[in-house]
Amino acid sequence: MNKDELIKKWLDNNLNSQEQKAFEQLPDYKEIIRLGNAMTSFKAPEFIADKSFEALKPKIYTKSHKNWYRTLLRIAAVLALGFSIYYYSGSLDTNINTDIAQLTTVELPDTSEVELNANSSITYNNRKWEENREVHLSGEAFFKVAKGKKFDVITNDGIVSVLGTQFNVKQRKNYFEVTCFEGLVSIKYNGSETKLKPGNTVKLIDGKHLIAKENIFASAPTWLEGESSFTEIPLKHVISELENHYNLTVDSDEVDTSRLFTGSFTHKNLDLALKSITIPLNLGYNKSGSSIVLRRE
């Protein structure tokens, strides 16, 4: 082993006893050792890790608390945003629509029930319900109102108010009809107020105003059971209702649609429904696809 290699091994504290002896024999040995010994005076100042760590801890751990704090703030911000979106969307109106031939039941926040007929819509506000029971209606619905504060049904043609009762409201084009089945119903329309007892109906059809007493004491309208009934109602309104329950268009140009119809038609069978309407009135019809043409027989 040459001199350089020995010295390198010595530097690395890596001499075996044989190599150590050889190293001590080197001419440079004394000089090297002297240098090595003198190096100890150049030691770095003392540094005690334990002590300095204690000094570091407060600096570090407040900073990590800051991280916690910042994270907490971020979570709080997200939650706050989430809640305000939820609250805001909760304060918006609830809107329920039915399509053609579709019936649906809606339960209101106070367990009052609304049976919605086809092609109709109601709107109410969930959040404000406790202070104010108010439903906007377009179309036809049967209401079973839980006893409580004043309950209002608002339509374009009039407002129906009850305290706890069952009644039917129908508001279509040129057709406004309210039937009371139970309890007392107050109707504001046309600038006046009328009170209805069970079995009574108020109609405003084509500008004609009528208060009638129904002979048949049903507890609920027939349309809930799949049948639309009419008592001396102009044909054009019967056709309108037919179009609410079947997807079709009816051409009635050739017939007199102001004729009064008394009877009913089923929601479940188009041909049967058409026959129920046309036969009593001595009418016929042609059907092609979803288009019906009425004609005189």
Place this chain on the structure above:
Amino acid sequence: MSQPIKDNICENAFFEHFYKKYAKDLHNFLYYKFGERLNPEDKVQEAFIKVWQNCSKISPDKAKSFLFTTANNLMLNAVAHEKVVLKYNKQPQKSATKESPEFVMQEKEYHQKLQKALSNLTEAQRVAFLMNRVEGKRFKEIASLLDISTKAVEKRIYGALKKLREDIKEL
């Protein structure tokens, strides 16, 4: 070798252990490389703080190298190219009577020569040499702390020794 359990080091127990393991070596490294004037103690603390602040981005096996690199950079930011003069601490004599005044004088001169020669080394040589001769660290450990190969360490230390010997002879 155990696998790191998590991807980062944001845990108090780990950090404390990590600190106590490397703080002194880091301090000495900074001292040997940059001298005392630029507060190696403070830089040690600063470097560890930076490690903690970035703990979520550092994996356990990269922590040591991150620490040393950060500390080195902190120092470099605080210094231009200055010649580093290390303090010479006179070691207590074993017995004053045994040494003659001439001997003491000679020793003092020698140490001064050595001090001057040390400041003439390159930074790389000086650091490696001091870690080896003063701290008693072997090549492998120095290589690990400085993130270089053992061969490179050997080259620096041996080079340092050679240069020191020449310089002392000259002076």
